Amino acid sequence: MVYDIIKLYYLKEYSFLLFGVILLKLSSFAYLAKYGVKTVLGMQKTPILGTVILTDKCNLHCKHCSVNNLTAVVHPYRQIINEMKQLYIMGVRILFFCGGETFMWQSEGKTLRDLVIEAKQMGFLIVNTVTNGTFPIDLPEADLILLSLDGDKPRHNAIRGDTYDKIIQNVNNATYDNICFYMAINKINKSAVKSVCALAKKMKNVRAVSFNFHTPYPDTKELALTKMEKAKCCKDILEMMKKGAPVFNLKSAFPYLINNSFPTPCKQCVVMENGKLSVCGRCIHEKGLCEKCGYFFVAEYTLLFGGNIKMIAEMLMTYLKYI
Ligand SMILES: C[S@@+](CC[C@H](N)C(=O)[O-])C[C@H]1O[C@@H](n2cnc3c(N)ncnc32)[C@H](O)[C@@H]1O
Ligand code: SF4
């Protein structure tokens, strides 16, 4: 939103167009605010945030990841469109594309960009994608591109192979400034939180950085952080926020994330993978994992829709700033 207003100021020749964009964003905001109020009051039970898994195929094999290349099937275009329609009918208005690697998805001559455009035409209010950033980035229609950067070069590469330089090159060459770094913090990269914040502040195509703590699937449980390590990471994030780093998370959720004391799962979130709908995440099928959940969005959404006033106020400010 703030970005739109700044652009409106500098690009007066496009003022009509940009004014239209701002009106559109305000109407989306009004819709989401109404949903929030009705949910908090218990009058609304439908989900608002949905994720479609395009494929689990991936060009990387990151150390912390348990969901890549299990089938390596690329789901067909018609199936994905039907899944998007299903989510829309259920009430979902914030759509994420995820994988595997989303930029590897191609079907019937269609690409990820076609899916983002069609999602907007279908009526989704916010359309985001998650990517490992190793492919060229030309996706101006997405509201946010969550691009995984797991630390400074040595730590990122220790987790994700020798990809750091390529990713930074792709971010620099991206055609729009809608990138948000996405960092999963674990035992390997826990001391690189500040450097990712600093880089997000510095790079012109990067709007913000968003964090998660490692969620310990059985095969990666050695990467989980202790309570003390999580507290130190939150301290680092807060310090960087005070210095002006653009962090797309809600600091009121930090104590709950450190103690894993937030409610799970998130009933306002759903995931669709190959026709199978799951509440909250694919990980809901892993026994005992929700108690150890590290996903910040789960804490933020469950506390928000549970009526936590501080969280509501912070969410309003954060969304207006970065989307
Ligand atoms: C599964 S990946 C799919 C999209 C894309 N391939 C990527 O890496 O961004 C989505 C996000 O989940 C994160 N992730 C994977 N395993 C995780 C885990 N066990 N706990 C927390 N985040 C995890 C990744 O770091 C990435 O940011
Ligand atoms: S790039 Fe994403 S999907 Fe691929 S292995 Fe890494 S985290 Fe998993």
Ligand code: SF4
């Ligand atoms: S609460 Fe459970 S289902 Fe939801 S993201 Fe966390 S581990 Fe996955």
